[in-house]
Amino acid sequence: MEAESPRTDSTTTGQSGSLVAGVSNKVGSVLVVGSGISGMQAALDLANGGYYVYLLDSEPAIGGLMSKLDKTFPTNDCAMCVMSPKLVDCGRHLNIELVTYADVKNIEGVPGNYNVEIVRKAKSVDEEKCTGCGDCVTGCPSRYVVRPPDEAAQYAPELTADDKDFVDRLLREEPDVEGNLLAVLQDVSEYCRFLPEHVLKYVSDATGIPLARMISIATFYDAFSLEPRGEHTISVCMGTACHVKGSGLLQSRLQDILQIGNGETTTDGKFTLQTVRCIGCCALAPAVRIDDETFGFVMVRGLEKILKRF
Ligand code: FES
Incomplete structure (x- = not known):
């Protein structure tokens, strides 16, 4: 990755970051690894101080762990209220380039002159066009095929007769599966003791709810597991x-x-x-x-x- 010259951001002119106070010859660029709350603040301080910053994260989006929290201990502050301004500032800052879904592979050099090799994982979206609205997940035609339960079973061959009976009854008795997806997944998890992928696929095929949405809920909450659980x-x-x-x-x-x-x-x-x-x-x-x-x-x-x- 080649060093870039810092750009002038008219909105931040004059806000010299404390990390770079006293530095007169600002050359090259800075790599901040990890875009949690501290990484974002470090990137903003450096960028406001005139450095061009690459803010790298292995996740597809910046924000880190704090973006998954509701409240913060011990003050019970709303986590997103603290984070949102920094997320927006990092996304808009002319001196910050976001490098998401990427990992550092190798670092060579000496202080002041590093060469960093970065591996970017493939994304299935065009970053230039994506606005993060999420409409593509909902509207994806390849996932949004609603199959009748019998046909859906063909796509989940591991589904046992008991599992199928349970899921069919669950879907029959729940008038709004999409609206109450969390509760449906809780019932499946309680019955199977985890969320087996073939059961999720069956639910997805039978209801048209994208599998990706179920997986994202399953991986967000600690109460769910995609691996078999003990008694x-x-x-x-x-x-x-x-x-x-x-x-x-x-x-x-x-x-x-x-x-x-x-x-x-x-x-x-x-x-x-x-x-x-x-x-x-x-x-x-x-x-x-x-x-x-x-x-x-x-x-x-x-x-x-x-x-x-x-
Ligand atoms: S820290 Fe609150 S219950 Fe353990």
Whole structure:
């Protein structure tokens, strides 16, 4: 990637960033890796200071983890209210070039003169034309084929008769599947203990709801999994309150007892272990949830006793 000369942004003239205060000869460009809230702020400070900035992220869009949060701890501020102005500023700034869906492959050179090799993953959209409206997902003709349930079953051959009966009944009884998609997926997840792809395909074919939308919901919420789950799901809270009260030790001990890693399921299919962020019982920290039951003030030595109940 070649260095570019900084461009003048009339909207930011005079706002010298603190990171570059005192720098007189501004040459070349800067690469900021990671476009979370800190990456965006760093890019804005540098760009306002006169540098041309490449803001790189491995995800298809900037924003990082914070863009997936509703509120932030401990002030309960709305995450998007904090982020949105920075997202817009980064997108519009003449001195910032967004390099999304890309990874750093190699870095060579010395401070002040680096050569960075970047691998860009293929995108299926024309970035020049995309406005991010999402209409293409909804209107994609290749996904929006509504097939009658019998025909849809051909496209999901792994669907067992029981699964098919359950899904058919679910779709029959839900008058607005698209509007209540989250609830439908919850029912499927409860029945199958995860969201099998062939079941999602069947729902997609039978209703015309794009599979991509279901996958995006399934991957957004921690409560869903696209991998098979155990009979019981153990969720160790790693929110701030639980973390400072030692939930990391609970997680390590559980991994030892169950002989599995985070996100894995025991070989007998009994337990799945996962970490979650704040389950809303901070006063009980450190907290662990098994299925719908919450255990507070959990101590490492009490874990085996809790597991025996399941
Ligand atoms: S941090 Fe809130 S319940 Fe763990």
